[in-house]
Amino acid sequence: MKKVIFSPLIFALVVLLGIVLIPNKWIEMIIPKNRVAEAATELNPFMFQGKYIQQKMLDDPRYLPVYGSSELARLDRFHPSNYFKETHAGFTPFLIGRGGTESLIHFLNFSEHTNQLKGKKLVFILSPQWFQPNGTDESHFVPNYSSLQGYDLAFNQQINPALKKKAIKRLLTFSPVKNDPILSTLYKAEITKDPWTKRKAMLATPIAKVYRSLLIKKDLYYSLAGGFQRNRELSPKVRQKTWKQLAVQADHIGARKSTNNHFFVINSQYNHIKKMVPSLRDTKEGASYGVSPEYDDFQLILDLLKNAGAEPLFISIPVNGKWYDYTGFPKEGRLSYYNRVKSQIQAEGFQVADFSSHEYDPYFMKDTIHIGWKGWVYTDRAIKNFYQKTATVNVVVRSK
Template sequence: MKRPSFSPLIAAIVLFCFILFIPNQYLLPMITDKKVEEEAVDLDFEIFQGEIIQKKMLESPKYLPIYGSSELSRLDTFHPSNYFKVNPIGVTPFLVGRGGMQSFVHFLNFADQKNELKHKKLLFILSPQWFYRQGATQESFSANFSTLQAYKFALEPKVSEKLQIEGAKRLLTFDVVKNDAMLATLLKAKIHKDKKTQMKAAMIKPVAILFVKVLEKRDLLHAILDVPLTTLHPQPALVKNKTWDELERNAAEMAKAKSTNNRFYIDNFYYNKRIKPKIEQLRGFRKNSSLLVSPEYQDFQMVLDVLKEAKAKPLFVSVPVNGYWYDYMGLSKKDREGYYKKIKQQIEKEGFPVLDLSSHEYDPYFLKDTIHLGYKGWLPIDKAIIEFVHKY
């Protein structure tokens, strides 16, 4: 009987150890400027959860980071990434966000990147649907949670003690964190200063540090090996050297041709797929909902606080909902207006500028569907970016 060979296993272990312990500085040169540029519109989930590419992006004056959620993936002709590809202004939008990424996910990212954010201009797009009563759900947070950023927050905090305690408490409300015994222990040690809790954290800290090294290496290897798949498709004929009036007409004409089968000015494809099959069930669906009381406000306050500590230069964008559709769903205009006012006051209280687009609720084709910017909706943001880049 032939004896089993352990050579492949031993070789794999040796290779793993070699990759793990080779100093990162020997691999970092493989993250070229071209690689960072390719990631600017790729909306790569792994990049959002990591830090290598984002650090290089933030260190370069070439990029204007735009943080948000699912609206960033609506890469239509007037989206900033396409618009400034045709009408360059010296900076390239770098998109950081996907569906389910709400304030607290961005807070963890900002806390990890605090040093690189100093004096950095950025856009932060707020979505009203973040602010329902439940705030970030267990599912949405888990799907966008960064283990690396959470461990770095626990082991190598860059924010004030106040934000460390607030962040730790909030992290411990999520199952994905509570189920990680090592991370939960480290976070509890930030909150509870008793000898027993501190001793537990001290005992597991060496293991946690080694785990972080593995996560950092994984992030680095992904950044090196990732092949971006997203390709921009700008249409110069519609946006090149056009006045804002011409751009708005072009956007409206494009949207009108694609939004012909409903009275809500919603894109046909979205309406047919997401709304039409259950249109009657959605009538009055949100009549008992509210945007005025939500844990999201405190999560967003942590975003404001960390950006203030970092001395970053953000421009916040307050996006409206589709007024026609939300009237149909029953979320009152009074409640919506209360949200727009409340979030604007919260931002301005911290001394940050806000582009308030709430007056466009009933502006046809301002949104592509019920909540996502599209067509005309990107134009005031494009315009604000030009002013923001050159004047602030």
């Protein structure tokens, strides 16, 4: 009887031990060759929080990484992933980000690949909503935080030490880091001269390395399993069209899909907020995106990319002007953000496609905060100019 009772448990332990002890190289050998191509539009959080797939992508010149947040999931026909596939642009956008993926999370991700960023072109889409007065919070940080990236930062010797210390001090304010006794000990040892803390870090280092190796193996298994394909609105109607023709096409689609409100918001989204709209009028009086801890978090990204020798294009998208006016959000509170973030980027010598003058363009935004049909047309042109080394990235497209 005992054999019958305990044999499943023993079998499970043997299998688990086998999974842990399989050499990483063996797992890598059976990861499908097309996994990177599949992952380009999956927006799979396991990929964001790992490193194997992104390492392969960054080593492949066919891919142009595009970093952002929830707007990346709006895969209409003008979305860069769809537009550049249909027009056979010679490169494939690789999407990295989801809702709540703000500067600090992107910094951790970039730090994972510092040695692969030299001379690498990449696109980074900024959202004004990141720059809240209190900065990113636990609800946005926790679901997007990667333990693997957190531990790798602790052992990363390639990042500028002063930059690393700044990042660690900020990371220690969030629960997944400060409540991890091993990682927080390693981090605290980086920013203190206290000998006792440094001794504790020495004792914790072997445990940290073992745990990190398990996280690396976990990432490989997730890479082997893959994610799921998203629905994409691929359309041949974008082929062989001028930018003006694409903007007109975007106008027509936006007008057809945004008929139940005067904010130029897509019907399906407006239906979700319709009952609340009257109560939201003038509720944002005195608000501003001009002052936020997010600027310091964003500076971490700028410093890392500059030190690594990366070649980024930043896309500064606007808010929906009609909606923000309705809620009473002052124009000054928006302009202060646009001007400050643009100056911050240009101070580091990086390129920025600044679309802040398009707050009131119909269908530039798809809803109250996410980039829409015409917005993607502008973005596509900026990306194409950037990729082809065209000097002008501040795009002007006139549809009327």
